[in-house]
Amino acid sequence: MTRIFSSEWRNRKQIECYDPFPVHTLKRVSRPTTAINDHLVRRWDQREHGFSRAGRGDFGPFVAKEQPRFVQKHPLSGSLVTMLGKLAYLVDEEQRLWDGPFANNGAIPPMRPTAATKAPGTDDPHSMARHIKETAYFLRSDAVGICELPPYAVYSHSAYDGKPVDLQHKYAIAILIDQDWRSAKAFNGHDWISNSMSFLSYSTSGFIACVLADYIRSLGYSARAHHGRNYQVVVPPILLWAGLGEMSRIGDIVLNPFLGPRFKAAIVTTDLPLAVDKPIDFGLQDFCDKCKKCARECPSKAISDGGKVIHNGYEKWPIDVEKCSSFRVGNQKGAGCGTCIKVCPWNKPYTSFHRMVNWTMRKVPLARNLAIWGDDLMGYGKPDPTAKWWLDLEDVNGVLRVPDNTNERYR
Numbered sequence: 001m002t003r004i005f006s007s008e009w010r011n012r013k014q015i016e017c018y019d020p021f022p023v024h025t026l027k028r029v030s031r032p033t034t035a036i037n038d039h040l041v042r043r044w045d046q047r048e049h050g051f052s053r054a055g056r057g058d059f060g061p062f063v064a065k066e067q068p069r070f071v072q073k074h075p076l077s078g079s080l081v082t083m084l085g086k087l088a089y090l091v092d093e094e095q096r097l098w099d100g101p102f103a104n105n106g107a108i109p110p111m112r113p114t115a116a117t118k119a120p121g122t123d124d125p126h127s128m129a130r131h132i133k134e135t136a137y138f139l140r141s142d143a144v145g146i147c148e149l150p151p152y153a154v155y156s157h158s159a160y161d162g163k164p165v166d167l168q169h170k171y172a173i174a175i176l177i178d179q180d181w182r183s184a185k186a187f188n189g190h191d192w193i194s195n196s197m198s199f200l201s202y203s204t205s206g207f208i209a210c211v212l213a214d215y216i217r218s219l220g221y222s223a224r225a226h227h228g229r230n231y232q233v234v235v236p237p238i239l240l241w242a243g244l245g246e247m248s249r250i251g252d253i254v255l256n257p258f259l260g261p262r263f264k265a266a267i268v269t270t271d272l273p274l275a276v277d278k279p280i281d282f283g284l285q286d287f288c289d290k291c292k293k294c295a296r297e298c299p300s301k302a303i304s305d306g307g308k309v310i311h312n313g314y315e316k317w318p319i320d321v322e323k324c325s326s327f328r329v330g331n332q333k334g335a336g337c338g339t340c341i342k343v344c345p346w347n348k349p350y351t352s353f354h355r356m357v358n359w360t361m362r363k364v365p366l367a368r369n370l371a372i373w374g375d376d377l378m379g380y381g382k383p384d385p386t387a388k389w390w391l392d393l394e395d396v397n398g399v400l401r402v403p404d405n406t407n408e409r410y411r
C-alpha cells in the first residue's frame with residue numbers, strides 16, 4: 001500500500017518530495033512533545049529489559065521455558081527470526097563473535113572495513129542526508145528519519161556479552177518497516193501471525209540497516225547497524241528525536257502519523273555528517289489522553305488508562321512490563337501479541353478516505369472525540385477473517401501441528 005502511494009506521490013510532487021508520506025506537512029518542533037529532562041535520563045542496562053528478564057526467570061519458570069521457542073513455534077516467524085539471526089554479527093566491521101546462539105563460527109564472510117579514504121562529494125550534510133534517505137527508500141524503507149544520537153539511547157551494558165557499551169557515533173538514522181496493513185486488518189492481535197508481523201519488520205529493517213551501514217563504511221565513515229538481533233541502542237528515543245512520531249499511551253512505543261504504531265525499526269549509527277530532522281507534533285498527546293482504546297483492549301491489561309508518570313527523567317504513559325512480556329512470550333493460543341497495534345485508530349491503510357480522516361485527527365482537536373467514537377462505530381479493530389492468509393500452525397517438539405487453541409476475539 002505504501003509503495004503504491006509512494007509512486008503516486010512522487011509523480012504528483014515531482015522529485016521535490018522524496019519521502020513516501022507527506023512529512024513536509026507535519027508540524028516540526030524544537031523538542032519532542034514528551035517532557036524530557038536531558039540531565040536526568042540515565043542509560044539503561046540491556047540485561048534489565050523485559051525479554052532479558054523473562055529469559056532469566058524473573059516472570060516465573062513457565063515464561064522462562066517458553067522464551068526460547070516463542071518466536072520459533074510458528075514456522076513463518078521461525079524462518080524470519082532465523083534469517084535475522086544470520087544478520088546478528090553483520091552489524092559492524094568487527095563482526096563480533098559472541099558465544100551463544102548468534103556465534104558466527106566462521107560461516108559468514110567478513111564485512112568490509114571503513115574505507116581509508118573518504119569518497120568524493122560526501123562532505124555536505126544536507127545533500128548526504130537526502131542521499132542516505134533516498135538510499136534507504138531505494139532499499140524499501142517505509143519511513144526514514146535522522147537525528148543526533150541522544151547519549152541516553154545507548155545501552156550502558158550489552159545483554160549479549162555483559163560488557164559496557166562504548167558507542168561514540170554522533171548521528172542515528174532510523175529505518176521504519178510496516179508490519180503489514182493487510183495482516184493487521186485480518187488478525188485479532190494475539191493469534192498465530194503476530195510474531196511473523198513483528199519479524200517481517202525486524203528482518204527487513206535489519207537487512208536495510210546492515211546494507212546501509214556497510215555502504216556508509218565504504219564511503220569512508222564509521223557506521224554500525226542496530227536491529228532486532230543486535231542492538232547497542234534503545235530505539236524509541238531515537239525515533240522521537242528523528243521526527244518519526246510521538247510517544248503513545250501504548251507506553252514504550254512511538255506512534256507514526258502515517259503508519260500508526262504498526263511498524264518496527266532498525267537504526268544505523270554513524271560519523272557521516274548529516275543534516276538532522278526535527279521532532280514532530282501531530283496532536284497525539286491530546287489524542288491518546290482521550291482515546292484509551294489500547295488500554296481497553298490489551299489482553300494482559302498491561303496498558304494504563306490513567307495519566308502519565310515520570311520515569312527515568314522523562315514523562316510517559318506507564319506500562320506493566322511483566323504483564324506484557326509474560327503474555328507475549330507465554331501466549332499459548334497464539335504467537336506473540338500486537339493487539340495494541342491492531343486496535344489503535346491510527347492503524348489504517350493509506351487510502352484517500354483515511355488520508356482525509358488522518359488529516360482531520362492531526363489538525364482539528366475538536367474532531368478527535370468524533371474520530372475515536374467513529375472508529376468503534378465503524379468496527380475498526382475487529383479482525384477481518386476474509387483477509388486471513390496465513391496457516392495456524394504450531395511447532396511442538398519439531399513437528400508442525402494445528403494448534404489446540406486460538407485466541408478468539410470479537411468472534
Ligand code: B12
Nearest residue numbers: 049050234235236250251252253254264265324325337338
Ligand atoms: C524489551 C522490549 C519489549 C518488552 C519489554 C520492554 C521493557 N520496558 O523492558 C515488551 C515485551 C514489553 C515489549 C513489547 C512491545 N514492543 Co518492544 N521492545 C523491546 C526492546 C527489544 C528493548 C527495549 C528496552 O531495552 N527497554 C528497557 C528500558 C529502556 O525501558 P524503559 O526505560 O521503560 O524505556 C522504554 C520507553 O520509555 C522508551 N525510552 C527509553 N529511553 C527513553 C528516553 C526518552 C527520553 C524517551 C522519551 C523514551 C525512552 O524506550 C523503551 C522501550 O522499551 C525494543 C528494541 C530497542 N532496542 O529499543 C523493542 C521495541 C521498543 N518494541 C517495539 C514494539 C513495536 C513492541 C510491541 C508493540 C510489540 C509488537 N507486537 O510489535 C509491544 C508494545 C508494548 C507496549 N505496551 O509498549 C518497537 C517499538 C517501535 C516504536 N514504534 O517505537 C521496538 C523499538 C522494537 C523495534 N526494533 O522496532 N517490548
Ligand code: SF4
Nearest residue numbers: 298300324337339340
Ligand atoms: S503487545 Fe499485547 S500484551 Fe503487550 S501491551 Fe500490546 S496489547 Fe498488551
Ligand code: SF4
Nearest residue numbers: 249288291292294344
Ligand atoms: S489506541 Fe488510542 S490511546 Fe492507544 S496509542 Fe492509539 S491513539 Fe493512543
